Amino acid sequence: MTMHAIESLPVAVIGGGPVGLAAAAHLVSRGLPVKLYEAGPQVGANIRDWGHVRVFTPWRYCVDAASVALLERQGWTLPPADAFPTGGDLVRDYLEPLAATPELADVIETEARVTAISRLGVDKVVSHAREARPFVLAVKTVTGTRRDLARAVIDASGTWATPNPLGASGLPAQGELEFADRIAYGIPDVLGRHRDIYASRTALVVGAGHSAANALLDLVRLAEADADTKAIWATRSTNLVRIYGGGDADQLPARGELGADTRELVESGRVPLVAGFAILAIREEGGRLMIDGETAEGPRTIGPVDHIVAATGQRPDLSLTRELRLDLDPWLESTKALGPLIDPNEHSCGSVPPHGHRELAHLEPGFYTVGIKSYGRAPTFLLLTGYEQVRSVAAAIAGDMAAADNVQLVLPETGVCVTSFEVEGASAGCCGGPAPERSDACCVADAVAKDEGKTGCGCGVAA
Ligand SMILES: Cc1cc2nc3c(=O)[nH]c(=O)nc-3n(C[C@H](O)[C@H](O)[C@H](O)COP(=O)(O)OP(=O)(O)OC[C@H]3O[C@@H](n4cnc5c(N)ncnc54)[C@H](O)[C@@H]3O)c2cc1C
Structure with a gap:
């Protein structure tokens, strides 16, 4: 297949959660062909499972700019920006109308589960000219499993459906399956x-x-x-x-x-x-x-x-990507570059420095992990992070590297950044100060403080 033919293939987005839909919105806004696969009968399938829970970020932190632009063309207005939606509200008042916009309705296929991804005609072992081959996706639907081709793949399939077991070792406890x-x-x-x-x-x-x-x-x-x-x-x-x-x-x-x-x-x-x-x-x-x-x-x-x-957290389903060359953090199973920034062994920060296509890419050219799955087993993902991720990834796929590299993110700080869990009283925190003007998450403040020879976070002293 020629490069020209490959580039006319759609970008495959796996998952119709808020971040997958945002990825599709950014891609269509750039005029790229897209195909979004959602395993559930409707978009937002994972969030529907916890639809009764009220989220802790107000509406204005729950929506993506490119998605809002598509919605506003249809007369949609943002619910009260400072109100806190439930998961159910997010689905009803944001994800469903977004999926119904003319730009996205035709590119979304529900009850379509991607079960495996590879490159056409070569397995994981073959190095020669991998990037010259399109991706091939096994897609399971009610009528059977078919193969679709894609020029790039964005995996936004979340982690909700693969919970950690109760067993402290990470394996099911004895009797866990029985009961x-x-x-x-x-x-x-x-x-x-x-x-x-x-x-x-x-x-x-x-x-x-x-x-x-x-x-x-x-x-x-x-x-x-x-x-x-x-x-x-x-x-x-x-x-x-x-x-x-x-x-x-x-x-x-x-x-x-x-x-x-x-x-x-x-x-x-x-x-x-x-x-x-x-x-x-x-x-x-x-x-x-x-x-x-x-x-x-x-x-x-x-x-x-x-x-x-x-309520022991979730882990990513890695079986989906078995045939791809992934670059993962060895214990978090997040994308490798993100691991040190979000490692719960090191700090409890709820925010990370801004990051985009470079941190979310793998050794497999054209494949990106985004959304909560990009954090692997780490528990601190926020929607705003995911929206900036997919803005950058969509720009990179479109070849607009200036926009792709210009990652910016203003995240609310958690007020607690603990970098040493050995320190008694660390819960006093050190990152409760005013939000830095740009993206300076508390972990960054910690690193800067340490570079300057100060104690940094975990000291129990207000920054
Ligand atoms: C209870 C709870 C409260 C949260 N509160 C907040 C909050 O207040 N603020 C905040 O910013 N974040 C919050 N989060 C974190 C995070 O923003 C959410 O988990 C969010 O849903 C992540 O979005 P996502 O698109 O990455 O993944 P998901 O929403 O999990 O979406 C993944 C989608 O992919 C589909 N899928 C899975 N596998 C496949 C497959 N193989 N093929 C096709 N489709 C597939 C699923 O059906 C699902 O629709 C909360 C999370 C939880 C669990």
Whole structure:
């Protein structure tokens, strides 16, 4: 196939979440042919799963500029910029109208799951002239699996459908598969469609992120109406800075509030917390579940409980890209360049320096990972990050390298940047100051401070 013929092929976008749709919006705005594949029956399939949860960024931080431009041509107006949508609101008031714009409606195929990606006629081993061959995608639909060709591929397929197991080792705990019918991965709708499952029962919530916080707060709200409902909370880490957050110092007040409310549940004794609990096994005793684990003080068992909510994060599905030459961070499975910036072993920052096509590319020319999947197992992704990612990637694919390299991003800071989890009192944070004018995320402030011979973040001193 000639280069000319390859360039007339569409750019394939995998995933109709907010970032995949934004990628398509940027590509069509540049006049490039696009094909977007969405596995679910409608766009926003992953967000629909947590549609009852209110996000912690207001509307103005939830939308992408190129997408808004397409929407406004249809008379759409932004919902109140400072209001906080639920996941369901995001889908109904933003993603669905966006997918229905004339520019995008024709390029989106739903119930189309990409199951594998390779290059036409060569496998991963062949080096010679790979870039001269188009991508080939295996696309599974209700009528069977077909092969589509593409000039470039943007993987925005998210991580929501591949949750981490409860087992502290990253493998399913003993018994986890056996008792899967009593384990909910993600954020069950405790006050809505799943109410009957949790009412008058005891649930163990596992995890130390915002998903766990949401589940715990909902269980406590349910307990206010139904006194027999109980929640227990277990975390693998003993450091809860990431979930308790920056409180008033968080430039996203709703996120700060979520953390502060969760802390209050524990401190008021309404939710017993077992921190530093590494889950090893789940077993049944008298028809209820007992959870065996290890703590710094030795073995410990939590239970009996009726249900477990596994809010233990997600990991990317790498089977999709098995036949491509990927460049991944060895433990986060994020794109390699992003790894050191978002490593939760090193810091808890909710923001990263601006980045674009160069950080999101792989050894495989023309393939990019974007959106929450680009962060791999790291938990701190924000939509605004994804929107700037795809603006840059679309520009690079269009050959507009000046625009592609001009990455700019203003992210609200978390108010807490901890770079050493050994430091006691680090939760006092050091990054709660005013937002730097451009993109200077708290991790950057940390690096700069260290370069200047100062202590940087993690010192427990306000910057
Ligand atoms: C509970 C919760 C609250 C959050 N709150 C905020 C917030 O307040 N602010 C913020 O900025 N961010 C927030 N985030 C983080 C992040 O912005 C969201 O997770 C967002 O949905 C990520 O968008 P995405 O497009 O990368 O992935 P997703 O929204 O997960 O979309 C991926 C899409 O790809 C599809 N797909 C998957 N595999 C395939 C395949 N093989 N073939 C075809 N299609 C496929 C899926 O069906 C899905 O529609 C939150 C996340 C969660 C879970």
